Amino acid sequence: MKLESIAIQEFKQFNGRLFIGDLEPGLNLFTGPNEAGKSTIAEAVRTVFLERYKASHLKDLLPWGKASGQPSVEVSFNLDGVACTLAKQFVTRQRCDLRIGQQVFGEDEAEDRLAALLGFSRATRGAMKADQAGVPGLLWVQQGEIHDVRDASGHAALYLRDALTQLSGSTGSGGEDVLIGAVQRELRQLLTARTQRATGPLAEAEQALAALAVERDTLEGQRRQFDENLTRLATQQEAFEDAQRKRPWEAHEQKAVQAQARAAALAELERNVQGLAQTLQVHEAELTLALQQEQNAADQEATLADERQQLERAKAAVLAVEAEYGQASERVTRCQQTNDAATRALELANAAMMAQDLHSQIAMYRAEIDRLEASIAAAEAAQAAVLEATRTAASLEIDAAQLQQLQALESRTSVLKARKEAAMTRIDYRLSGGAIVVGGETLTGEGVLRLDAEQTIELPGLGELRIVPGVSDLAALRTELSDAEAQQAELLRALGVASLGDAQARQEQWKAQLAQLQSQQKILAVHAPKGIEPLRNDLASAMARRQTADQRLAALPDVTGAPAVDDARRAADDARQALDSATRSLAVAGEHRSNAQAMSGSLAEQVQRKEAQLQDAAFRERRAQWQAKIVEQRAHVAALTKQRDERNQELGAARTDDPVAEAKRYRVSADLARTEQQERQVRIAELRSQLETMGASGLGERLATVSASLEQMERRKNELSARAGALSLLDKVLVEERDAAVAQLRAPLTERLGHYLKRIFPQSALELGDDLSPVALQREGRIDTLDALSFGTREQMGILTRLAYADLLKAAGRPTLLMLDDAAVHTDGTRRDALKRALLDAATRHQILLFTCHPELWDDLGVKQRAIDDLRAAA
Structure with a gap:
């Protein structure tokens, strides 16, 4: 079989048509970077x-980004000299056509x-x-699977064995395989x-036995x-x-x-004690007053005796x-003047301090008002x-779904x-002196005509040309467009826009306005987190406080030259002390003078008055x-x-325990006891319901039925297990006999494997x-399984x-036909050279x-490299 050409149309990454012709009967090398289209x-x-x-x-074969494509592939090949x-x-519009020679x-x-x-x-x-891939699955290797030959050869084993049978001329293995297949089919129905494993x-x-066992265990659990x-x-x-x-x-x-x-009695006792304490305070106050009045009368009698003696002195x-x-008297006059001056100075100093405080408050209020x-x-x-921003954003808002559509x-x-342009009929014309008429329009010189429908071209003096576009679906394209x-x-x-660009620009403007709106909202929240009206209220309050402070400042006297408050206070204290001392001295002197002047008269009169007072009937009655x-x-x-004292003792004894806490504790205990009894009643109802449900389901009868079914299914399982064992033994005997015959068929394959492996x-x-x-x-006296070999060695084994x-x-x-996609990627230079010789040897027969993304590694094969990019450009 020899491929001669490959035509690919709208297939995955190939949006257009890709044609590969003049394929060599031997080795064909395709190169290109990753994602160029080799695979x-x-x-x-x-x-x-x-x-x-x-x-x-x-x-998934549809061209990328083109949901309405029609993937198609056409190949021409030669099969034993017959063109196919x-x-x-x-x-879409699926079809399949195969031509072998004259047969279709x-x-x-x-x-x-x-x-x-x-x-x-x-x-x-x-x-x-x-x-299901058979021989093509073995010989047509996809990228990254060159090392995996075991499964692929296993899937093609039937075809390989047929080929060996033809080469050896043997016909015996076919019947054995039929018998083995029949036995294995019967066996595969069980294992x-x-x-x-059982099947x-x-x-x-x-599974039924296990299910019945589970059901039996479940029923026994339900019974328990x-x-x-x-x-x-x-x-x-x-x-x-x-x-x-x-x-x-x-x-x-x-x-x-x-x-x-x-608790109520304790509260009443506390109120009683408080009432007794208040009554005792009243009587103690009245007793103290009476004692003081009696003491005053006694003091008056003693004073009268002293005054009689003082009268003479x-x-x-x-x-x-x-x-x-x-x-x-002179000293008091001088001190009074000094005290009056010091008092006025202190008042002025206090006014100065108050003015300073008011000035500070006014400045603070002014700053708060400004802020x-x-x-x-x-x-x-x-x-x-x-x-x-809200109004602007509302005017610019655009439907995102409609924009996406x-x-x-x-x-x-x-x-x-683009498809219509590609499908239209193109006519390049170059006229030397003459003219043509197309659709009533005269054309001269040179130019290009693109026709999307049937058109007539008039050739003066020669006749006319009728041009019919060859693309059948051009009308459908025009309708769809x-x-x-x-x-x-x-x-x-x-x-409400003129173009997609206008719509996208409007959407960007809308997003910008939304961002501006959010920014201004944040600024508003910074300056007025609770709103503007609370700020205005705060401003009015600050202005009112400032006005009050201004009025208080205006009411103060002129404080120019006011002394320091501490100095004025010390001076006033000193003047007051001096005045008090002088006043006391004057009082003493006056008293001395009065006593001295009136000792003979006023003191006698005073003694007489006090004696009359003490002897007054009303006074004596009040004293009694x-x-x-x-x-x-x-x-x-x-x-x-x-x-x-007695009530306090009772109160102390009553406070030994806290009756309020005890009342709360007993109420909580009562609620808990009642709730527990209710929950116990609910549990009893639930248990009765469960027991009635389980009793009504015939638990005992169901358990007996399931146990009987379990015994019957166990007998069925044992019978099938015995049949599976017998079939397994028969399969083993037949396979051993068959393998002995197949061993004779391996000689041609072993010979060809040795031909390539020795390289x-x-x-x-x-x-x-x-x-x-x-x-x-097998090599150098040891045997290595394929899984034990390195990845690169398995890759080389896969090719050979x-x-x-x-x-x-x-x-x-x-x-x-062999197709190798990115082969020998993990192979060193020495072994790659050996693989090249093997490939060139095989290319003389196949x-x-x-396909490779490393053209520099394969440039010494003596074979022309076909770059995928060049093939796409030529298409």
């Missing part, structure tokens, strides 16, 4: 041959024919799975292939729960009835009432104190800015215009009343004191498994073994498509 080309080849053209999962063509279109196949017939030719199983539904009827029996609930119900019922008989909450409530009564001292009195006025102005400006329509119309433009215009009118009241009040005070691993051999897949490498499989398949007449 996409390989995937297109795999898809056109292997995937069902009507598969619904292939929507395969074309498939996916997702379509749809499902074509795909069945491909599966038979290439050696794979056609997927009945969904995507092609790895175990899985790899893990030997089918055996798994169902085990039933017995436990009976015991709990009896216990709860007994506790409930005992509490109903004892009713502990009532005892607690009675104790709470008693404690509350004691005063008469003798009259002359001596006259001079003393005169000196004292509030500035805040109000800034807040009013911010509030105006907020209102303006408009953007989608803009993109869609651009794509449709017209509909899209109409929708776009409708959206522009709905948004005082004395009687003293006796009476002393008796009252003694009685009240004794009564107060990298001299004196080595590859062990094959039952499915002809490599399992271990696929070359050997291709040789085997080609020798058996099978079509071969067509190989090699």
Whole structure:
């Protein structure tokens, strides 16, 4: 099989058409950086041959950013000298056409024919799975999977074995495989292939057995729960009835009432003690007054005796104190003048201090007024800015969903215009002296015509040309473009803009206004967190306080030259003390003079007056009343004191316990006891309901039924297990016999593997498994499993073994094509050179498509490199 050309249209990253022709029969090298499209080309080849053209999962083949594309792949190839063509279109307007020579196949017939030719199983539904890929899955290696050859060769084992059978001329293994397949099919109905776990009827029996065991255990648990609930119900019922008989909450409530009564009595006793204390204070005050009045009368009698003696001495001292009195009077006059001056100075100093305080308050109020006025102005400006930004944002607001829809329509119309432009018929004309007529318009010189519909070109003197565009869906494109433009215009009118750019600019302006609105709101919140009106109230209050301070300052006297307050206070204190001293001296001198002058007359008169006062009947009657009241009040005070002490003792004894706290404690205890009894009653009702439910469900009968079913299912499971064991033994015997025959068929494959392995691993051999897949490498006296090899070595083994499989398949007449995507990435230079020689050797027998992103590593193959970017540019 030799690919001759590949045509890819609207496939993943290829929005347009990509054509690859003139493919060599041997090695073809494709190069390009990552994401250039190498893997996409390989995937297109795999898809056109292997995937069902009507598969619904292939929507991911649509070109990127183009939801309405029509992915298609067409390949031409040569099969044993017969020219073949395969074309498939996916997702929309699906089709499949296969031409082999003169034979034409379509749809499902074509795909069945491909599966038979290439050696794979056609997927009945969904995507092609790895175990269905067969020979293409082995030889067409995707990126990053070159090292994994075991599973791929296992999936192609049937085709490889058929090829070996053809080469060896043997026909015996086919019947054995049929018998083994029949036995294994029967066995797989009971046990899985790899893990030997139960499946089918055996798994169902085990699952049913386990389910019945679980159900039995559940029913036994329910029965135990039933017995436990009976015991709990009896216990709860007994506790409930005992509490109903004892009713502990009532005892607690009675104790709470008693404690509350004691608390009330204690409060009444406290009020009684307070009343006694107040009454005792009144009587003690009355007793003190009476004693003081009696003491005054006694003092008057003693004073009268003294005054009689003083009368004689005063008469003798009259002359001596006259001079003393005169000196004292002069001193008082001088001190009074000094005191008056000091008092005026102190008043002036106090006024100066008050004026200073008022000046400070006024300055503080003025600063507060300035601050509030500035805040109000800034807040009013911010509030105006907020209102303006709100109005502007409301006028600029645009529907985001409609804007997004408009953007989608803009993109869609651009794509449709490009598609229409590409689909229109292009005519380049260059006229030498003549003219043509197109649609009634005369054209001369040179230019370009683009026709999207049927058009007639008149050639004067020659006739006319009728141009019919060859693209069948151009009318549909025009209709689709017209509909899209109409929708776009409708959206522009709905948004009130002229273009998408205007709408986007308006949206940006709206977002800017929103940001401005938020900024001004923050400024307003900084200056007036509670609003502007509270600031105005604060301003009015500050202005009123300042006015009051100004009025108080204006009422103060002129404080110019006022002394310091401390100095004025000390001077005033000194002047007052001096005046007091002089006044006392004057009083003493005056008294001496009065006594001296009136000793003989006034003192005698005073003595006579006091004697008359003491002997006055009213005074004597009042004094008798005082004395009687003293006796009476002393008796009252003694009685009240004794009564107060007794009440205090009672109060102390009553306060030993806190009746209020006890009343609260007993009430809480009563509530808890009553709540516990209610909860116990609820639990009893729940237990009875559960027991009635479980009793009504026939728990015992269900348990007996499940136990019987469990015994029956266990017998069924044992029977199926015995059958599975017998089938396993038969399968083992048949496989051993079959493997002995297959061992004879491995010689051709072993020979080809040795042909390639010796290039990298001299004196080595590859062990094959039952499915002809490599399992271990023998070299230098040791055996390494594939998993034990390094990633790079497994990668090299993957390339060499696929070359050997291709040789085997080609020798058996099978079509071969190798595709290697980014092969030998983890291979050193020495082994890469050996791989190159192996690839060049295999290229003499097979067509190989090699894709790489490292062209510098493969530039010595003597093969032309095809750059993906150049292929795309040429398209």
